[in-house]
Amino acid sequence: MKYLAAALLSLIIMLQYPLWFGKAGWLNVQQLKQNVAAAHDRNIELQDRNAILYAEINDLKQGTDAIEERARSDLGMVKENEVFFQIIESSPSTTVPPTNFAHINRAQ
Numbered sequence: 447m448k449y450l451a452a453a454l455l456s457l458i459i460m461l462q463y464p465l466w467f468g469k470a471g472w473l474n475v476q477q478l479k480q481n482v483a484a485a486h487d488r489n490i491e492l493q494d495r496n497a498i499l500y501a502e503i504n505d506l507k508q509g510t511d512a513i514e515e516r517a518r519s520d521l522g523m524v525k526e527n528e529v530f531f532q533i534i535e536s537s538p539s540t541t542v543p544p545t546n547f548a549h550i551n552r553a554q
Contacts, residue, residue, distance in 0.1 A: 466472050505512035517523040524530045 464471060468474070502512070506516075
């Protein structure tokens with residue numbers, strides 16, 4: 447009877463091993479599910495990016511506003527008879543400290 451129980455126990459263990467650790471085992475299936483979920487999330491991100499790029503392509507093909515905006519921002523182009531003002535702000539280290547005019551007026 448002991449041999450029969452040991453044989454049945456070993457048979458159950460042999461049948462359970464592929465279920466848990468085999469090529470199509472439970473642990474492998476869980477890992478594959480995680481991989482599929484990560485790939486699905488990445489695909490959604492890429493689809494959103496592609497939609498933005500397609501919208502920009504359509505703007506460039508159909509309208510002149512997008513082309514004009516690109517020319518102004520990227521290439522620094524200006525329209526004919528248009529005045530361009532460039533404001534250069536100085537850094538704090540190059541600014542001159544304010545002069546105390548009240549002190550100068552008293553000295554004269």
